[in-house]
Amino acid sequence: MLYYTLVFLFISLVSCQPTPISGPLITPLPQxxxxxxxxxxxxxxxxxxxxxxxxxxxxxxxxxxxxxxxxxxxxxxxxxxxxxxxxxxxxxxxxxxxxxxxxxxxxxxxxxxxxxxxxxxxxxxxxxxxxxxxxxxxxxxxxxxxxxxxxxxxxxxxFPRFPWRGLQIDTGRHFIPTSFLMHIIESCAYSKLNTLHWHVSDGESFPAESKSLPNITLGAFGPLAIYTIADMEEIVAYGLSWGVRVLPEFDVPAHSFSWSTAFPGIMANCPGDSDLDGWPLSPALPEAYDLISKIYTDMSEIFIDKYFHSGGDELPYACWDNDPVIANWMTQNNFSTTQAEQYFEDQITNILDGLQKTKVIWHDPFANGCEVRKDTVLQVWDNAQMAQQVVNAGIRAIVSYDWYLDMQIPVPGHTHYEYEDTWLDFYAADPLMGVTTNTELVIGGESCMWGEQVDHRNFDVRVWPRTIAIAERLWSNENVTDTNKALTRFDPFSCHISNRGINSGPLYPDYCLLTSDFSQYSHQPRFKLTKEQIKNIYNSQK
Amino acid sequence: MLYYTLVFLFISLVSCQPTPISGPLITPLPQxxxxxxxxxxxxxxxxxxxxxxxxxxxxxxxxxxxxxxxxxxxxxxxxxxxxxxxxxxxxxxxxxxxxxxxxxxxxxxxxxxxxxxxxxxxxxxxxxxxxxxxxxxxxxxxxxxxxxxxxxxxxxxxFPRFPWRGLQIDTGRHFIPTSFLMHIIESCAYSKLNTLHWHVSDGESFPAESKSLPNITLGAFGPLAIYTIADMEEIVAYGLSWGVRVLPEFDVPAHSFSWSTAFPGIMANCPGDSDLDGWPLSPALPEAYDLISKIYTDMSEIFIDKYFHSGGDELPYACWDNDPVIANWMTQNNFSTTQAEQYFEDQITNILDGLQKTKVIWHDPFANGCEVRKDTVLQVWDNAQMAQQVVNAGIRAIVSYDWYLDMQIPVPGHTHYEYEDTWLDFYAADPLMGVTTNTELVIGGESCMWGEQVDHRNFDVRVWPRTIAIAERLWSNENVTDTNKALTRFDPFSCHISNRGINSGPLYPDYCLLTSDFSQYSHQPRFKLTKEQIKNIYNSQK
Known part of the structure; x- marks a missing residue:
């Protein structure tokens, strides 16, 4: 909207300049x-x-x-x-x-x-x-x-350039209340992102209630830091009501230490590694696969999207190698560590096949040399060379490198005077930059807000307005690259979503007229669903 | 407070580790x-x-x-x-x-x-x-x-190590509502900062009502972006009620283009310079000094602190040199550009003397070779070498270099994986680092939140929790430098102030239990003063 005084004269320290308004200001820019x-x-x-x-x-x-x-x-x-x-x-x-x-x-x-x-x-x-x-x-x-x-x-x-346009969030490192997750879904929909990639659990906490394994939430930060089944259903339904798919991620085999609070003995033993964040499950224990199967079965009912993210990133090989039980199991099976990873991933694929879910994982197993089935979606956090390798193998890729919102310098070597100007790096990072063949297999990307230093207190400001640049990159035509013209639209768009309670700051000196509703919705969804509506929305997807 | 679950095991990507709790967690650490x-x-x-x-x-x-x-x-x-x-x-x-x-x-x-x-x-x-x-x-x-x-x-x-412990804010680039300025004052008091340095006006806007020159607010962003005299009195009184001095800055001669909306003809003419942010007033016009005198007189009544900041930074010499009227005036007076700046600054000093205010300016005139009277306070934004020169000249310094919250890389060469970890750079930046003589003249420092990309939507998150590190550096003993121990206190302190509505995020994976009041006060002060109280507080200072 144009309810907003643009000031063009003053661009101190901001490295690009908004162009004068000469038409409707729409973000992302239509085709x-x-x-x-x-x-x-x-x-x-x-x-x-x-x-x-x-x-x-x-x-x-x-x-x-x-x-x-x-x-x-x-x-x-x-x-x-x-x-x-x-x-x-x-x-x-x-x-x-x-x-x-x-x-x-x-x-x-x-x-x-x-x-x-x-x-x-x-x-x-x-x-x-x-x-x-x-x-x-x-x-x-x-x-x-x-x-x-x-x-x-x-x-x-x-129409959108890419079908998969996501924002990844992390409730493993910090619990984010259900009401705020719905607030996040709204912010996605406003910028035409259609996927909330919910990294639910990590080494630090397991906040999701499970029907068949109620003790699993002993791995949560505390009794007030748990998503009940009803909470998760509400989030999924809320997403659907805004046209936002909710893709769950329950990361295995690494980033799963929190599973072991309720089920000790399923972890690998990583001597000398004090950073439990990345500790992996043991691949040698049938109990581990049984546990994963039960959790994934429960979660598959709640998260009705056809895709299911099983993580697979950052497996510390040394930890499996140095655990005598696992080492022995690998020897008995004549497995290299990569073959052990392959075995683990194959079990996950089998579980997800049984649940009629399509597997999404980070690119790591592929990079490690595991075979990845062609119907998998690989999320690439490394670089364009890796994305090129993925699509060359005939596998669909979603890209996240260059779009890590937590980093001080998100794109190596790209720096600015002001931190918020990192939006320029995000904007310049085209998913097809450096990918020249099989480009049709790059089906989109995700802006990643890892949670080590983020919860609902600071989420909006860490994500917005910078993710506007990513949302436009994923929706608009690839030749839409003029940063001055983008600035003319992004700053009013930031004001536009602020008026709906999203704490999205300015990109240059100006005035954003805010409604009195602004604060009221800043930590809340604007439109709650009734229980009846949640039920109906679930039924609509069958 | 300890209402808060600390998680010590998981420190992924965070470059220092909290030490276990072994006593009360007080921030800033007492002497x-x-x-x-x-x-x-x-x-x-x-x-x-x-x-x-x-x-x-x-x-x-x-x-x-x-x-x-x-x-x-x-x-x-x-x-x-x-x-x-x-x-x-x-x-x-x-x-x-x-x-x-x-x-x-x-x-x-x-x-x-x-x-x-x-x-x-x-x-x-x-x-x-x-x-x-x-x-x-x-x-x-x-x-x-x-x-x-x-x-x-x-x-x-x-007791505090330094008497001047400030947070600098900027309402020249973005208007911040009165209620939010009071919210900011609370956040200062919580971390024992005792000075709100309010950079009121800049090239982009002049938002302060003036009794004698009501038209000056034609230079505001708009009719809703103005601080009335009553607003400013309320802010000053609110500061006093929390033990926070409110130091006003009305920046001259540069960063003053907004003055000219109501009073055209007072600016220097800067041919070829399209960035009006830094355009200066003309030093050759008696009308300019008359205008400043009237504004400063009005503001001195409202801002009752003995110190008054007149800016003085970033004067573009070329702009004065290339303006034929100013060049002619300098020739007639036999002034170099530095002497013209000296003349300008002397007029400001005279005005402030008449108002019984002590002058505070940025270090620029001193660096340019102007003589600065010894009762002045110089705010140094450059580096420790400059601070050393200032105190060697017998002048008091407050330091701000290394504490610019807007920058992507606040301390040159110091980078981290996560952006929030720039708190470590702020923490390491001791005001006396690189200052070895006349150290008693370093009377404190200020955390600077410039406003090009900041208003009340994102202010808290851009300032907190990182300014906790600066507040402790200014209050606690200089040997309090252990970052692991600091992390153990800062993260719960961030939760502590969040419970009062300050949107201050976490520094590592953990759980912060928040009150239901959290959102209610996130854009508001918690404790308003009545008109009677504001009047009484003003009277108390006489």
Missing amino acids: TYTFGSGVIRLNTGFFDIAANIESDLLNNAILRYQKLFFPFGVGYPTNNPIATLNIKVSSDSEILQLYVSENYTISVEMVGQSPQLEIIADTIFGAMRALETFSQLISYDAQSQSYSIPFVPIYIDD | TYTFGSGVIRLNTGFFDIAANIESDLLNNAILRYQKLFFPFGVGYPTNNPIATLNIKVSSDSEILQLYVSENYTISVEMVGQSPQLEIIADTIFGAMRALETFSQLISYDAQSQSYSIPFVPIYIDD
């Missing part, structure tokens, strides 16, 4: 759009959103955006004409999965004295993306307390 | 303290704080801490004995100024069955510091919902 110079004044009392299909999920989204379109209240009553935003969706399917169409078009024009506002989409999820875009077309004038759509007529034809 | 192994259980219903003097300011502080001692509510009623914290203050003066004593002692012991709790301080401000320390001695047990003081008996004898 194609045109605009004019007219204005449609809106009458909040006579503004409707109508859809051509019956869908609870779409109706939820419409109710949300009826509020989000007019963040500063109803404004002064005017005699502007009645306006209806007509949504036409081809399919009434409510199934959210990777590769679902998110395409949409928007047209905003005056026909005679009458505003014609239209969204056309293949799916309800495309319609959700369109509603977000539409909200960014509406401008608020604080002086007259009125809303309008400038730059009319507007025609937008939009 | 001397001893402790035992006893426990005093507290009964919140029978806990009093009593003072030996009548002081509205001290009474305010007592009322605040009666709440802050017990953040998780009253807990379960117990039959623990009545306890009174007795405060004995030598002076009932309410005057807050640089060099006021902040010394205090605390003793916590059992005499028979009776808790003896005592604070002794020279001044009410020392008593405020003691109350904050005392709040950190109280531990909350979530399971039994009860409070206690462990490690009894405790004896603390504490």
